[in-house]
Amino acid sequence: MGTASKALSLLNYFTRAAPKIGLSDLARHSGYNKATVHRLLSELAQHGFVEQIGSGREYRLGPAFLRLAALRENAVPMRELATQTLTELSNTTGETAHMSLLNGDVLSSFSYTYSSAHGTMVMMEDAEVLDLHATSSGLAVLAHSSAQFIDNILSAPLIKRTPETETDPDVIRAMxxxxRATGIATSIGGYEQDVHSYAVPVFDANSACIGAVAVATPVARMTDPLGEQIKSELTTRTATLTRLLGGFPPDTFPTFLQANPPQTGG
Amino acid sequence: MGTASKALSLLNYFTRAAPKIGLSDLARHSGYNKATVHRLLSELAQHGFVEQIGSGREYRLGPAFLRLAALRENAVPMRELATQTLTELSNTTGETAHMSLLNGDVLSSFSYTYSSAHGTMVMMEDAEVLDLHATSSGLAVLAHSSAQFIDNILSAPLIKRTPETETDPDVIRAMxxxxRATGIATSIGGYEQDVHSYAVPVFDANSACIGAVAVATPVARMTDPLGEQIKSELTTRTATLTRLLGGFPPDTFPTFLQANPPQTGG
DNA sequence: TGTATCGGTTCATTATCTGAACCATCGGTT
DNA sequence: AACCGATGGTTCAGATAATGAACCGATACA
Known part of the structure; x- marks a missing residue:
């Protein structure tokens, strides 16, 4: 692995639950030598990607991301388009809609909208990391990723989030x-107990899967008719979103699901 | 320079004006070998920090920043606090207020608010890079930075943004x-013609300068009384913001400007 | 057809990264 | 006060990964 990758991978250990991490901790988690981690952190700090809190204390993510995120959003106004689609989805289904994006091999929530139709709703968090093996969004992404990526993910230990979480790589692979055939992934209580969700993939201009859009309901509320409605809304609206984002589903993706049938030629 | 720094420095070439950059271009601008740039870009791409647009085409900033910016904002809710201060500033002065943050050696606009008091206002852009030598914010930051940092900035070529831009390192150094003594930096038409601005520095918990808050008016509107009012509002409110952000002005910073005089002991 | 780009790749050379062992410091315990 | 087990940070010989000139195939243009 390249040195730059090592530096960048350190950033993945900062989460909502662990916003500040000490040098030794980071060395332990990453498996790198303490001296290595220190040097990488110094370089990251130089560019504002991390910063130290007290004098000689823990590290946290730096302000550079605010700038770069603004530039990214300016170049690719994803959030705007996504929020629009998600709002439509949560309005028409009366349930929580969310979009997740793949960053390297980490899938994290990107945007979400709630409906006011019910007293209970599935709640989401910004930048929450979604297990690829234990969420409908994760499965949707996995199903449309390369064999190498799938191997990579499924060969690592799979966390058992709930009693219902499937952690057998072979079983997951078989799903x-x-x-792929239906274009829709399902998860019932595999990530959070009492949550039933459907997800469909989002593709970029190279037909690579970059994330997923999902609709989640409390298990008790998910009936067959609601499920059918959700799947229908989800597939058509997400196909539109993919196109708005400049992406194309791959040839293997079930086209009967798309909002507009593909043009022959052009 | 470390390899990680080289990779990270590539990200600085992506701007609002140049959101997409080709491999050869990036090699030229950075001065690194094309093979090196390619390898670094590949590593950045692996982690979602850049992405390629078509098949074998230009690069742009990746989606990872959205996630990391959300985590940063969750850990350090700067934007919220900054926006509040800026809103107060633009309301009381009737002019444009903005805050900039230092990322490594790049100062960029972070947040800004307008007033509706006048028909003409100084306009800002998200993530706009502000020249350290040619803006009041930049001068405020420079004045409270280390000698090494100042040397580093002033030894590089200084862009002449307008006929009024001061580009002589020695003259700037003399300012x-x-x-430092007054705590306030001024710029009249040095960055954008017809813009007069005052800026004061913002410090972190280590008393290092992390950015600046500024109020900018059209040159024609800046009178002595308005200037005095702006400087007064700017210093007191920014001192409060620094404290809210968990920072402390250094001992050398003129304390008579601060909202609350420092406590002796504690 | 010829030229000048482009993005991307190769591989011997070499510069950079690595990591065990080392400080200094801090907080808690005895 | 002495000890312990942490912490963040540093050193330097040896291992490893970064480097860059030259290369390839593709594309665009005249």
């Missing part, structure tokens, strides 16, 4: 062809 | 003691 993917069906997800 | 700094006065800025």
């Amino acid at each position: 993917l062809p069906d997800i | 700094l003691p006065d800025i």
Whole structure:
């Protein structure tokens, strides 16, 4: 692995739950030598990607991301388009809609909208990391990723979030062809107990899967008719979003689901 | 320079004006070998920090920044506090207020608010890079930075943004003691013609200068009374903001400007 | 057809990164 | 006060990964 990758991978250990991390902790988690981590952190700090809190204390993410995120959003106004689609989805289904994006091999929530139709709703958090094996969004992404990526993810230890979480790589692998064929991934209580969700993939201009859009309901509220409605709204609106973002579903993606049938030629 | 720094420094070439950059361009601008740039970009791409647009085409900033910016904002809710201060500033002065943050050696606009008091206002852009030598914010930051940092900035070529832009390092250096003594930096038409601005520095918990808050008016509107009012509002409110952000002005910073006089002991 | 780009790749050379062992410091315990 | 087990940070010989000139294939243009 390249040195730059090592530096960048350190950033993945900062989460909502662990916004500040000490040098030794980071060395332990990453498996790198303390001296290495220190040097990488120094370089990251030089560019504002991390910063130290007290004098000689823990590290946290730096202000550079605010600038770069603004530039990214200016170049690719994803959030705006996504929020629009999600709002439509949560309005028409009366449930929570969210979009997640793949950053390297980390899938994290990007945007979400709630409906005011019910007293209980599935709640989301910004930048929450979604397990690829334990969420409908994760499965949707996995199903449309390269064999190498799938191997990479499934060969790592799979966390058992709930009693319902499937952690057998072979079982998960066996689920993917069906997800590919239908274009829809499902999760019932695999990530959070009492949450039932459907997800469909989002693709970029190279037809690579970059994330997913999902609609989640409390398990008790998910009936067959609601499920059908959600799947229908989800597939058509997400197909539109993919196109708005400049992306194209791959040839293998079930086209009967798309909002507009593909043009022959052009 | 470390390899990680080289990778990170590539990100600085992406701007609002140049959101997409090709491999050869990036190699030229950075001065690194094309093979090196390619390898670094590949590593950045692996982690979602850059992405390629078509098949084998230009690069742009990746989606990882959205996630990391959300985490940063969650850990350090700067934007919220800054926006509040800026809103007060633009309301009481009737002019444009903005805050900039230092990322490594790049100062960029972070947040800004307008007033509706006049028909013409100084306009700002998100993530706009502000020249350290040619803006009041930049001078405020420079004046409270280390000698090494100042040397580093002033030894590089200084862009002449307008006919009024001061580009002589020695002249700029001679301005700094006065800025340090008064706590306020001024720029009249040095960055954008017809813009007069005052800026004061913001400090972190280590008393390092992390950015600046400024109020900018059209040159024609800046009278002595307005200037005095702006400087007064700017210093007191920014001192409060620094404290809210968990920072402390250094001992050398003129304390008579601060909102609350420092406590002896504690 | 010829030229000048482009993005991307190769591989011997070499510069950079690595990591065990080392400080100095801090907080808690005895 | 002495000890312990942490912490963040530093050193330097040896291991490893970064480097860059030259290369390739593709594309665009005249």
